[in-house]
Amino acid sequence: MGMSIYDIDDAIIKLVDADTGEITDEEAFDALQMERSQKVENTGCLYKNLVAEAKAMKEEEAALAQRRKAVENKAERIKNLLVYALKGEKFESPRLRCSYRKAKSVQFDDGFVEWAQEHADDLLTYKEPTPNRTAIKAALEDGREVEHAEIVTNESLQVK
Numbered sequence: 596m597g598m599s600i601y602d603i604d605d606a607i608i609k610l611v612d613a614d615t616g617e618i619t620d621e622e623a624f625d626a627l628q629m630e631r632s633q634k635v636e637n638t639g640c641l642y643k644n645l646v647a648e649a650k651a652m653k654e655e656e657a658a659l660a661q662r663r664k665a666v667e668n669k670a671e672r673i674k675n676l677l678v679y680a681l682k683g684e685k686f687e688s689p690r691l692r693c694s695y696r697k698a699k700s701v702q703f704d705d706g707f708v709e710w711a712q713e714h715a716d717d718l719l720t721y722k723e724p725t726p727n728r729t730a731i732k733a734a735l736e737d738g739r740e741v742e743h744a745e746i747v748t749n750e751s752l753q754v755k
Contacts, residue, residue: 600638603631 598606610624611617618624677693686693711718731744 597634598630600631600634603627603634607631 607624607627610619610627612619681693683695685695708719726744731741732746734741735744735746
């Protein structure tokens, strides 16, 4: 098996004289440079292939999710047809049994939250506050002083 990029870099460093900075073996240095270039190219191509494969998988997931949703919707329509046909009656055959189960749920109107804030706060739940990155960035770019926040520039490798 060939050398890794790390091994190639180490070998290149060993070919450079630490005191003078001169290359001790030009031919070996050139060969290592070519091998390194080929290794970087192959690694970049592998990256591109993996990104393309992941994209294809994501597209297939989306197509499957769309098909699943269509089947779920069709099943719900068929269930509603059964509810209409049975009108609350039980049905049983050798291949099928339909029955009803009672379930309790809570319903409330639009005024509940306001009422609960004044009279029964324990009936409400609150989400933890989270920073609004878009608003923070806009405030910082407008010159507003925002403690504990700053705009940081990052570099990201793009491979196409």
